[in-house]
Amino acid sequence: MKKSRNTRQRGVILDILKESGAHPTAEMIYREARRVIPNISLGTVYRNLNCLREQGVVREIRPSDGGSSRFEGLHMPHAHFHCTRCNGLLDIPLPEFLETARFDDVAKIAAISSIDLHVIGSCSNCASPETH
Amino acid sequence: MKKSRNTRQRGVILDILKESGAHPTAEMIYREARRVIPNISLGTVYRNLNCLREQGVVREIRPSDGGSSRFEGLHMPHAHFHCTRCNGLLDIPLPEFLETARFDDVAKIAAISSIDLHVIGSCSNCASPETH
């Protein structure tokens, strides 16, 4: 792994990620970052996200409905709930069962590096519009 | 939902999907389909895959490592194992726990339409190269 430098751009991107609970897209991070560094480029945002992902500092989530990738600062293991109506992405607890799952019965699996659980449906806001 | 016609193209695409256990990409399906309908177009493959997906006949899987979508004819509920070395995608059983999971503890979830479980790691072929 290459030596990594502490650029202002990288710091700002990380801060945005840490402070946002919204699982922003690269584009959203870009717009946010421009408020601090007006001439930061989208390419830089992508390059930094990739770099941070490789360092394990950031996780990339590819929504099953085909939109752009969304990113989050890495905290505890958790699963995601994706509302197909408002397109919201929400952290939810990872069932304990999965934290220790072995999948020993599947001979083809030699080693597990990570487990992604995505629950798709509609959130309570979208399901009960009268509460808006 | 629009009325759907039985075109030769759609039939061939479905057959390919049913017969292949490889979770092919649109491009792979296209190449395969051309052996039967030499002038079928890639656009047609995509349009049919979308249409079949909307009908619930086909499932689309977006690999977490960022490549193109992969498709499968819909059978029993199952999870996927993704080998990051050979890029293989494998059906694995869905833990029974998840088949009936309710996630009652997450107030934000109003309704669940589907659950995607992806296990990422390396398969036995890739882990033990001496057995090749």
Added chain:
DNA sequence: GTAATTGCAAAAGATTTGCCCCATT
């Protein structure tokens, strides 16, 4: 000083779409 990083713009890759003709119903 050196190598990583940036901004910019062009390129690449995947998927969608407009248009006009053809085929299924």
Added chain:
DNA sequence: AATGGGGCAAATCTTTTGCAATTAC
């Protein structure tokens, strides 16, 4: 005959990359 679907090519969208200038170390 009506209209959904097909082929082709152009367009779109997201992400990556080449390059020359800049900056962190």
